[in-house]
Amino acid sequence: MTKSHIKVTINGKAVEALVEPRTLLIHFLREQQNLTGAHIGCDTGHCGACTVDIDDMSVKSCMTFAVQADGASITTIEGMANADGTLSALQEGFRMMHGLQCGYCTPGMILRAHRLLQENPDPTEDEIRHGIAGNLCRCTGYVNIVKAIQYAAAKINGTPFQEAAE
């Protein structure tokens, strides 16, 4: 099958590549670009571990073909740290609030939370929970994931962080 030539921007870097049309974006990122941060969890579009940001949208990269992303700008977990290499507010929040246990869902959680905070910088707990409804944590560590996102929102907004009551 003829390969397609695509140009994408990944984590700020211009990338050109040849892909089979049937290559899923998650396989392109992990296997052709060696960006193994985004995970394949369920491979059926339910779990959100493969979530990346494409042109300001949270997208499940296991349900998108790489060719569809031609011309797009993609951010993965590898592009989430600050420019000087320090942890971004969200990454710091997940660390400080113990927002990860096994860590498998974390890249998807952080990418989804990143877009959520871009659209809603000061979400309520309810809005956070609905906002990450497409991401599953099999460790069921949602309480601390919500806290991690609240921590990041407070840090970005320069407001004091208050832990939600459990």
Place this chain on the structure above:
Amino acid sequence: MIPGTFAYHRPTTIGSAVALLIELGEDARPLAGGHSLIPLMKTRLASPEHLIDLAGIDGLSGIARSDDDIVIGAMTTQHSLIGSSLLSELAPIIRETSLMIADPQIRYKGTIGGNCANGDPGNDMPALMQCLNARYALTGNEGSREVLARDFYLGAYETALAAGEILTAVRIPVPAAGHGYAYEKLKRKVGDYATAAAAVMITMAGDTCMSVSIGLTNVAETPLWAEEAGRLLVGTKLDEGSVASAVAAAEAITDPASDMRGPADYRTKMAGVMLRRALERARSRATA
């Protein structure tokens, strides 16, 4: 899971997309958000040889008012429907329903056109479009024709869409000011299709119901417009007796499958429960 091989096409005009569909025939499928089709391709339940991506066509997305209609381009995503101030003002039931579709990620990709044209009885938009009396613009090589959402669905995955036609827009009559609305959906978890769901649009004059339209999701091979149930409510005060007969009339037209969402009898009863709740909430939102 890896899909079978296919050729990828990304036309930039609706004319070239239609021409490709006609030329390639049954081996080709249009691709909108892809979140129904791509999972089927991954499990090889679908193996189209050609995908015609509609994402490169300008003018297929957007929400606008045109005289007495709200016109929504087929490639408008659920995320855009949710964020539209025009829809929040004129037809907030579209936002309410969109928020119950799948999950946030999928709503960035899922489109109104795909949801309406797919023909899956589990999709939420078709019954809502029947409730709102929407018209679908179907574009083929001889131009565009309109089909009522109430006439569009013929069976599971069977629609009035002819070979070589693409659903390009949805036209919804602007609902009456002060109307009440509700979409009630029973689902097992986020991302699930409905066990049963009901869309209700209502207008009231004082305590009296002046008009009502009811759509039901996933309780038959097609979405259902519950015309008789609505007729039984017009002119009443939505008293318990009238509501009970409307619910019975709605339940009578359902024909759900028994599946992992429950046995058929249960799903029929749940359609009634969803209708009852939707009527109550719609009434509470109507201003006479």
